Amino acid sequence: MFRKILIANRGEIALRIQRACRELGIATVAVHSTADAEAMHVRLADESVCIGPPPAKDSYLNIPSILSAAAITGADAIHPGYGFLSENAGFADMVDAHGLTFIGPTAEHIGMMGDKIAAKAAMAAVGVPLVPGSDGELAGLDSARSVAAHIGYPVLIKAAAGGGGRGMKVARETADLEDAFTLARGEARAAFGSDSVYMEKYLDRPRHIELQIMADNHGHVVHFGERDCSLQRRHQKLLEEAGSPAIKPAQRDALGETATAALRKLGYRNAGTLEFLYQDGQFAFIEMNTRLQVEHPVTEMLCDIDLVREQIRVAAGSLLGYEQRDINFDGHAIECRITAEDPVTFMPTPGRVTAFHAPGGLGVRVDSALYAGYFVPPFYDSLVAKLIVHAPTRSRAIDRMRRALDEFAVVGIKTTIPLHQRIVDDAGFQAGDYTIHWLEDFVSGG
The missing domain is CATH 3.30.1490.20 (ATP-grasp fold, A domain)
Structure with missing residues (x-):
C-alpha cells in the first residue's frame, strides 16, 4: 500500500480523497494555488505545497509544479480526482516516468477514450452498441x-x-x-x-444513463449499477439518481454484462464510467470517462462501497476481492449539485460565505469544502457542495432530499439550492418522467 498520496485537485473532491486516505492510514499532500491558501483541503492535509497563482493553467494544470511537489514531499502516488489533469494521458505517462503511481487508468486507455472517435471504434470492436x-x-x-x-x-x-x-x-x-x-x-x-x-x-427524447465500473490489474471487472444523469442544463448535470427510474433490474444486468465483458477485453483497469443514451428500450454508447465522476456518491450510497478506497487499492496492485454477485443495489439515492450561481440567471456568484449549515440525519451526506468565512474564488468551477440522500424507495428519497434542502443554509452568496427545491417539488420529476431535454424546458418555464 502507498505511504503518501499527493492529491492533484482542490475543493470537495480533494477532501473526499483525503478521507479515504486517512481511513487507509495513508498520509496526504495537498497542492493549491495562492487563491486556495485557506481552503479546507489545504487545512486538513498532512502537508501542503503552493504550486502557482490562481489561473488553473499556472497551478492545477501545471504539470512540472505538481511533479515537483510530489518529489519534495516524498509522495509515492498521485490521485487526480476529476477535472483538471484527471483525463490527461500525457500527465499519467509523466507520473509513471517519474517512478510514481497514477491512481487511475493507463495512459493508453485515457488517450483512447479521450478521443471520442477512437472510443466509439474501440467499443464497437468489443460489441458495445453505438448511436x-x-x-x-x-x-x-x-x-x-x-x-x-x-x-x-x-x-x-x-x-x-x-x-x-x-x-x-x-x-x-x-x-x-x-x-x-x-x-x-x-x-x-x-x-x-x-x-x-x-x-x-440526434435522439429527440433520450435519457442519459451511465454505468460505474471498477477493474483491477488481474483481469477482474465489476459494475456498480447505473446512474440517471438526464437532468442537465447546457450539457451540465444538475441532479443524478441511482438507479434510474426508467431502468429495470434485468436491463441493468444485461448492460452490465456487456460493459464489463468489453472492458475485460480491452484490459482496462481502475475506475471508469460508460455513458449511454437510452431511448425506446435501447442503449447506445456515447463516451467513456476514465476517472472518478462528480456523481460517484450516489453509487456509493446505493452499493455501500467506497469507490475512492477501491481506486487506491487497485492502483496499489490489490485484487478487487469480490465478484459481481457480491454487489447489492439497496434502495435509491439522489444527488443535487449545489453551485455558486444565481438560481435564475445561472451567473456565477463568487464571494464570502458568512454562514454555513449542512443538513444531517439518517441517509443524508454532504460533500463540501465550504465553511463560514470561506471566500469562494472566481477562478474555478462553481460547484461548492453535493447533497446526497439515500432511502429504501425513490419516493422516500425525494422526501428526504426535500427535507435536507430545506435545512441547507449557505449565507453570503447565492446558490442553486432554490432551483433544486423547485425540481424535487415538480410532479414530472416525482413521476420520474423526464429526458435530457426536461430541465432546459423547466428552467425556461416551458
Whole structure:
C-alpha cells in the first residue's frame, strides 16, 4: 500500500480523497494555488505545497509544479480526482516516468477514450452498441451531407476531443447542416485545439444513463449499477439518481454484462464510467470517462462501497476481492449539485460565505469544502457542495432530499439550492418522467 498520496485537485473532491486516505492510514499532500491558501483541503492535509497563482493553467494544470511537489514531499502516488489533469494521458505517462503511481487508468486507455472517435471504434470492436453515425472524423461538409442523408435528420455534430457541451451543434434539416458543421468545428478548435468532428443521429427524447465500473490489474471487472444523469442544463448535470427510474433490474444486468465483458477485453483497469443514451428500450454508447465522476456518491450510497478506497487499492496492485454477485443495489439515492450561481440567471456568484449549515440525519451526506468565512474564488468551477440522500424507495428519497434542502443554509452568496427545491417539488420529476431535454424546458418555464 502507498505511504503518501499527493492529491492533484482542490475543493470537495480533494477532501473526499483525503478521507479515504486517512481511513487507509495513508498520509496526504495537498497542492493549491495562492487563491486556495485557506481552503479546507489545504487545512486538513498532512502537508501542503503552493504550486502557482490562481489561473488553473499556472497551478492545477501545471504539470512540472505538481511533479515537483510530489518529489519534495516524498509522495509515492498521485490521485487526480476529476477535472483538471484527471483525463490527461500525457500527465499519467509523466507520473509513471517519474517512478510514481497514477491512481487511475493507463495512459493508453485515457488517450483512447479521450478521443471520442477512437472510443466509439474501440467499443464497437468489443460489441458495445453505438448511436448511428459517421465511422470516424468527418472529412468535410460533403462527407457530413453524405452521412446525414444516410442516417436521417436530425443529426448532431460533435467535437472528437469534446466535453461539457462545447463543439456540439444540431442540424434538424439539410438547410441547417452547413452552419452546424462550421460552428461545431470552430468551437472545437477554440476549446480543444482540434477541429476534428464526427456525426451522430440526434435522439429527440433520450435519457442519459451511465454505468460505474471498477477493474483491477488481474483481469477482474465489476459494475456498480447505473446512474440517471438526464437532468442537465447546457450539457451540465444538475441532479443524478441511482438507479434510474426508467431502468429495470434485468436491463441493468444485461448492460452490465456487456460493459464489463468489453472492458475485460480491452484490459482496462481502475475506475471508469460508460455513458449511454437510452431511448425506446435501447442503449447506445456515447463516451467513456476514465476517472472518478462528480456523481460517484450516489453509487456509493446505493452499493455501500467506497469507490475512492477501491481506486487506491487497485492502483496499489490489490485484487478487487469480490465478484459481481457480491454487489447489492439497496434502495435509491439522489444527488443535487449545489453551485455558486444565481438560481435564475445561472451567473456565477463568487464571494464570502458568512454562514454555513449542512443538513444531517439518517441517509443524508454532504460533500463540501465550504465553511463560514470561506471566500469562494472566481477562478474555478462553481460547484461548492453535493447533497446526497439515500432511502429504501425513490419516493422516500425525494422526501428526504426535500427535507435536507430545506435545512441547507449557505449565507453570503447565492446558490442553486432554490432551483433544486423547485425540481424535487415538480410532479414530472416525482413521476420520474423526464429526458435530457426536461430541465432546459423547466428552467425556461416551458
